[in-house]
Amino acid sequence: xxxxxxxxxxxxxxxxxxxxxxxxxxxxxxxxxxxxxxxxxxxxxxxxxxxxxxxxxxxxxxxxxxxxxxxxxxxxxxxxxxxxxxxxxxxxxxxxxxxxxxxxxxxxxxxxxxxxxxxxxxxxxxxxxxxxxxxxxxxxxxxxxxxxxxxxxxxxxxxxxxxxxxxxxxxxxxxxxxxxxxxxxxxxxxxxxxxxxxxxxxxxxxxxxxxxxxxxxxxxxxxxxxxxxxxxxxxxxxxxxxxxxxxxxxxxxxxxxxxxxxxxxxxxxxxxxxxxxxxxxxxxxxxxxxxxxxxxxxxxxxxxxxxxx
Numbered sequence: 001x002x003x004x005x006x007x008x009x010x011x012x013x014x015x016x017x018x019x020x021x022x023x024x025x026x027x028x029x030x031x032x033x034x035x036x037x038x039x040x041x042x043x044x045x046x047x048x049x050x051x052x053x054x055x056x057x058x059x060x061x062x063x064x065x066x067x068x069x070x071x072x073x074x075x076x077x078x079x080x081x082x083x084x085x086x087x088x089x090x091x092x093x094x095x096x097x098x099x100x101x102x103x104x105x106x107x108x109x110x111x112x113x114x115x116x117x118x119x120x121x122x123x124x125x126x127x128x129x130x131x132x133x134x135x136x137x138x139x140x141x142x143x144x145x146x147x148x149x150x151x152x153x154x155x156x157x158x159x160x161x162x163x164x165x166x167x168x169x170x171x172x173x174x175x176x177x178x179x180x181x182x183x184x185x186x187x188x189x190x191x192x193x194x195x196x197x198x199x200x201x202x203x204x205x206x207x208x209x210x211x212x213x214x215x216x217x218x219x220x221x222x223x224x225x226x227x228x229x230x231x232x233x234x235x236x237x238x239x240x241x242x243x244x245x246x247x248x249x250x251x252x253x254x255x256x257x258x259x260x261x262x263x264x265x266x267x268x269x270x271x272x273x274x275x276x277x278x279x280x281x282x283x284x285x286x287x288x289x290x291x292x293x294x295x296x297x298x299x300x301x302x303x304x305x306x307x308x309x
Contacts, residue, residue: 002026003218004067004107006054006098007074011173012113012166014038015211016071021047023215028065030058030074040173054094057101069109069218070102076139079177088142095146108159110150111218116167116203116229116267118144127270128165128225136263147225154223162222164214167229167269171207171288172295179236180204180289183243184296187252195240197262198255201233203269206283206291213279220277229269230281242289 003020007013008029017027018041026046031037033051041047048065052058054074072095076087099110119126120134135141147163154161170180186193205213205228213228237255244250271279283291 001219002028002066002068004062004065004070004102005029006070006072008041008049009035009038010073010077011175011207012169012210012214013073014040014173015171015207016073016214017041017047019208019211019215020218023219028062028067054091054098057098059101062102063105066105067102067107069111070099070107071111071113071214071218072098073113075113075143077175079175083137083139085138088138092142092146096149099150103153103157103159109221110154110160111162111164111214112146112150113214114143114147114163114165114225115140116165116227116269117264118147118165119267121264121267123266125231125268125270126165126227128227128273130270160221160223162217163225164217164228165225165269166210167203167205167227167267169207169210170204170292171283172292173207174292180239180243180292181296183240184247184289184293187244187247187249188296190249190252192252192254193240195236195253195255196260197265198237198240198259199235200262200264201235201266201268202264203229203232203267204234204239204285204288205230205281206285206288209281209283212282213274216277216279217274222273222277224273226273227269227271228274229271231269231271231275233266233268234285239285239289242286243293246290246293 003025009031021044028048030050030052037049050058050061075091076082117140118135120132135144150161240253244253
């Protein structure tokens with residue numbers, strides 16, 4: 001299969017490219033002009049890198065590649081910024097333009113990466129066919145608008161469209177400000193931590209398991225909406241305790257009293273559709289966190305500093 005990947009140098013995109021390589025697919029990854037290909041994706045005669053942006057896609061190179069499918073990851077994802085950034089509106093416009101351009105070239109299989117927070121959050125596992133959609137952030141509203149528009153167009157014109165809702169990926173290569181990496185780095189420096197939302201439960205999926213879920217969805221040509229998660233919830237406190245134990249710092253974790261309010265206190269996937277495709281979780285939370293710790297290799301330096309997570 002010839003797969004065009006946007007956001008190919010990103011956390012999820014590079015993991016997907018790496019796995020797709022191993023499955024023998026031909027990859028054309030779009031990376032920003034002037035940047036080097038991601039080091040985590042091995043050089044391969046079936047992998048090419050196209051310099052361009054969503055605003056100005058490398059159309060000539062795309063036409064030469066002649067993709068069978070486009071997997072669209074590129075979007076703003078900077079922690080602390082992305083949820084309400086007005087750039088989301090630009091990414092929505094650019095994404096629609098990209099898909100319309102690909103459709104003009106005859107590409108009839110598009111896979112988009114959405115977000116779990118498109119759902120109306122509840123204590124029950126979030127199911128594609130049961131849970132209402134009620135995005136409360138600009139990021140989620142723009143993602144959902146893209147889904148609605150492309151789903152309607154695909155149904156009208158008869159092409160394959162899949163919308164995968166990503167839950168909470170973690171692992172080697174993630175942004176250092178994300179929860180797991182932040183915990184590891186701060187505890188590795190011997191900092192005492194006060195957890196702001198210790199009881200918040202999220203569906204954390206290791207990046208390699210997420211890449212496998214996405215690639216399986218692509219290979220099976222799944223059409224419709226599907227959750228990319230594990231179906232298991234874990235609290236911030238549980239993650240912190242595991243990391244602290246692994247680093248030999250169990251006494252450095254405290255919980256805020258009272259805890260701060262979390263807009264998304266429980267976000268766990270129903271993965272019936274994903275499991276029906278044959279996906280199985282390979283990475284336990286302990287295994288994934290250990291892998292991330294080994295990659296970051298935090299030096300332990302006693303400190304009296306207090307951080308908040």
